[in-house]
Amino acid sequence: MWPLIDFHKKNVLTGLMFLVFLSSLLYIDWGPELIHAGGGTSLWQMVKGMFTPDLSGDILLLALVASWQTLVYAVAGMTLAIIFAFGFGTLASGVLAQGSLGRSGLKTFFRGVLGFMRAIHELVWAWLFVAAFGLTPFAAVFAIAIPYGGILGRIFADMLSDVPPQPIRALQAAGASRLQLLIYGYLPLAAADMTSYTMYRFECAIRSSAIMSFVGLGGLGYQIDLSLHDLKYSEVWTFLYFLIGLVIVVDLWSQVIRKRLVA
């Protein structure tokens, strides 16, 4: 009897969840207010804007400047993030520690630091920094650098501790110290993965940088916000296309780099 239940426990769980979903439908107020009546027109305007982006000189110039600003924030933020991630990630991987006790202590502490950095979303960091520094580019740069440093550092740490053990053991047998192992073993072995992940994160940083400027920091997000307030959807779409363009360019660039690393 028990083995049979054990075998079907996934199906039982799926069935239960489905029942919960069905019963939740009973609590919905199926009135006319469920869907916003004027929403259809707005949606239609947005779709129309998608095909008729505003391509006037002023807007294009504005979009270009805003894209540049967004890119600069992302690049500066990522640069700092890589530095944080490299330092904390290496320490959090434990590859530099000597004994097993020291290793687990070091790992726990720096994994905690990295966890703290990425537990708070970049938008929240942006608000905090705007409150502290005012509307300066530093706020945007640090708001990206800290959570991205936390994410990258965590992944770097995992990648460093997951390298194949044989080359490391061979280097140890040749008398390499911990720091020498890092330079001649761990880093070259993990470099391709680390670069590839950093490029992916850079793409995310551009999106974040755009979104963050909603707080008023300038950049594509800020322009999108302004145009949305004026209900100028064709302008919104111009800026969105610039954002998409940026992301595509970074993606192409990272593909080129990845190919070169694998070869």
Add this chain to the structure above:
Amino acid sequence: MAKVMVKLDGIRKQYGETTALSSLSFQVDQGEKIAVIGPSGAGKTTLLNILARIVEPDEGRLEIDDQPAHRYTGRQFAHKVGVIRQQFDLVGSLPVIHNVLAGRLKDWGFFKSCLSFLWPQERHLAVEALARVGLKDKVYEKTAHLSGGEQQRVALSRLLVQRPELILADEPVSALDPARAHDILAMLVKLVEEEQQTLIATLHTVEYAKTYFDRIIALRDGRLYFDLPASEVTDEQLSQLYHLSELNQYVAAH
């Protein structure tokens, strides 16, 4: 008389229920070339890992060059003992020269190793070593682009640069085709003789052991089965060494 390079006394190693080695004792003089043979699971690799200090024995004493092995620091030990394995031992993403110069890390400080990573130091050592194994034209090649045999020769060059007194080779040719295997073994033995080093190699091909080595140690079930000069090992002894286990393998496969 040559000095005693390695002295094992009552070495025992247990992995859970299975005994990998039980009370193994023998002595190796400087300059000897020893092949360790035996069916798989006989404890060859465990023995080599104990000699290389990768595995700690449960019991027994291990002396390298008249000192207990555990007394050496990592760097001192690298001056005494060098290891070469079947493959995967090199960092594929680095150029060949860095993998060779890794044999110098034991003598380099942190600053010099960093500098060398950007601008290879003591380059002539690496080039010389690579020339001796016939890879002079591959100095700056990415290591992963080399064939298996070439990578093993890079590993040999690292040992040439490291210059240990004792070389431990764990199945150094098991991943290579016979022609390559002969190549690498001949080269290994020749270099060991030129450098007046001592060599202990585990092998699964008996033919190689008789051709290239002067003493054969046979292990079976973690015990010394025989320990003889290579010229005195008879075919009958060899077939007995492998007989039971191969019969078992045959039975298991059919």
